Amino acid sequence: MTRIGVIGAGIAGLHLGLALRAHDVDVAIYTDLSADAVAAGPLLNTVAHHHHTLERERALGVCHWEADDYGYGCHHHCVVGAGPDPVRFRGDFEYPSVVVDHRLYLPRLMADFEERGGELVVATVAAEALPRLASEHDLLVICTGRAGLATLFGRRADKSPYEVPQRRLSAGIYHGIAYPQPTGVGVHMSLGHGELLELPITSREGRATVLLFENIPGGGLDELVDRPYSDDSRAYERLVLDVLEAHYPACFERVDRPSFGLQAPRDILQGALTPIVREDWAIVEDGRIALAVGDAHTVVDPVNGQGANSASHSAWVAAQAILDDYGFDERFARRVARDREAVVLGVSDWTNMTLNPPPQMVELLFAMASSKPVCHPDRQADALATPERTAAFIARWSGAG
Numbered sequence: 001m002t003r004i005g006v007i008g009a010g011i012a013g014l015h016l017g018l019a020l021r022a023h024d025v026d027v028a029i030y031t032d033l034s035a036d037a038v039a040a041g042p043l044l045n046t047v048a049h050h051h052h053t054l055e056r057e058r059a060l061g062v063c064h065w066e067a068d069d070y071g072y073g074c075h076h077h078c079v080v081g082a083g084p085d086p087v088r089f090r091g092d093f094e095y096p097s098v099v100v101d102h103r104l105y106l107p108r109l110m111a112d113f114e115e116r117g118g119e120l121v122v123a124t125v126a127a128e129a130l131p132r133l134a135s136e137h138d139l140l141v142i143c144t145g146r147a148g149l150a151t152l153f154g155r156r157a158d159k160s161p162y163e164v165p166q167r168r169l170s171a172g173i174y175h176g177i178a179y180p181q182p183t184g185v186g187v188h189m190s191l192g193h194g195e196l197l198e199l200p201i202t203s204r205e206g207r208a209t210v211l212l213f214e215n216i217p218g219g220g221l222d223e224l225v226d227r228p229y230s231d232d233s234r235a236y237e238r239l240v241l242d243v244l245e246a247h248y249p250a251c252f253e254r255v256d257r258p259s260f261g262l263q264a265p266r267d268i269l270q271g272a273l274t275p276i277v278r279e280d281w282a283i284v285e286d287g288r289i290a291l292a293v294g295d296a297h298t299v300v301d302p303v304n305g306q307g308a309n310s311a312s313h314s315a316w317v318a319a320q321a322i323l324d325d326y327g328f329d330e331r332f333a334r335r336v337a338r339d340r341e342a343v344v345l346g347v348s349d350w351t352n353m354t355l356n357p358p359p360q361m362v363e364l365l366f367a368m369a370s371s372k373p374v375c376h377p378d379r380q381a382d383a384l385a386t387p388e389r390t391a392a393f394i395a396r397w398s399g400a401g
């Protein structure tokens with residue numbers, strides 16, 4: 001009987017494990033944090049689950065936060081610095097998305113995985129342990145996120161344009177901000193300074209708001225990252241309000257000052273990440289391969305809210321290939337690479353481009369706001385390659401060409 005070893009219990013490892021358990025495949029997930037440790041720990045991320053991911057969750061029977069109750073259906077855009085007044089427009093979705101704190105989400109899926117006969121082993125896996133683990137399984141899949149075992153897989157220079165982070169991040173869960181109507185994500189841009197993503201999240205205290213500041217290094221807002229919240233929480237919250245007022249007025253106008261504040265000290269994450277695409281697989285022992293899935297394979301900046309969705313897609317493709325194939329060799333790994341590249345690399349290219357956008361990005365944004373068929377996350381990079389291509393893309397998908 002085929003036995004698969006998955007290392008890491010983030011969305012990638014869990015979606016893969018659950019998809020395999022749905023077909024009675026023997027799976028063990030090795031992870032360094034128990035469900036209780038994840039639930040009690042610091043903010044991990046602020047993930048928006050989009051329609052295709054929700055559809056996979058529905059197919060797996062793990063969509064515990066349904067879009068009808070927890071979702072939102074649009075983006076409220078506000079661009080500051082493009083003219084004398086902020087430019088505002090709304091983009092409605094065809095299908096809703098959901099933001100749920102992964103400290104609720106992952107433990108719940110870990111329980112689902114165990115209830116369905118999956119083996120969850122709480123243990124940190126060191127690189128030296130991989131040959132032994134490889135000999136105990138037919139295939140190892142590395143889903144350990146952007147740190148640690150990811151370094152097993154070589155960096156793909158052709159797909160990794162950056163050596164350093166392009167944004168410095170401050171993500172926190174706040175109370176005291178009314179949702180925009182209709183409920184949606186605020187996508188705020190302050191040209192030359194950065195972006196703010198304002199997300200309606202379901203957290204352990206119920207509905208709240210994520211403020212994810214994406215600060216351009218040296219763009220005047222670095223203090224949001226350099227000043228630790230724990231040093232002086234009141235001063236930090238005053239800083240956030242000052243930044244909202246100066247750069248993100250469409251959010252600031254909905255703040256209720258008396259009730260404004262971070263939900264709890266462990267609900268903030270300050271730092272930065274470098275986008276990278278790594279090789280799809282590595283040889284760990286005697287010709288045996290380890291497959292990279294999720295952030296272990298591709299890290300994108302959260303500015304477009306795509307990393308976890310891409311990780312889920314990648315897990316789904318890997319699960320399908322495992323179910324279809326019988327030899328887990330380089331031929332198998334090449335198939336996974338091929339089957340996921342349009343989405344996974346498309347999302348990565350597009351996000352990397354968003355971080356330093358070409359001028360035609362503005363034209364595409366406006367077209368996306370008025371025509372849903374133009375919104376193709378996996379095709380944007382291709383569409384933005386040249387101004388002529390952008391114009392042709394808009395004409396084609398807006399039905400004009």
Ligand SMILES: Cc1cc2nc3c(=O)[nH]c(=O)nc-3n(C[C@H](O)[C@H](O)[C@H](O)COP(=O)(O)OP(=O)(O)OC[C@H]3O[C@@H](n4cnc5c(N)ncnc54)[C@H](O)[C@@H]3O)c2cc1C
Pocket residue numbers: 007008009010011012013030031032033044045046047048049123124125126143144145146147148149169171212269293294295296302304305306307308309310311
């Ligand atoms: C602020 C922020 C906002 C974001 N917003 C979005 C968004 O809106 N939409 C979106 O799609 N994505 C978003 N992302 C990206 C998203 O969080 C990641 O792409 C996604 O969580 C990656 O999932 P993963 O399963 O690959 O890795 P992870 O979630 O990092 O999981 C890795 C797992 O491996 C375990 N592990 C690590 N090392 C070991 C080891 N040596 N041994 C055993 N276990 C180990 C960890 O404990 C964890 O369980 C955001 C990220 C950040 C930081």
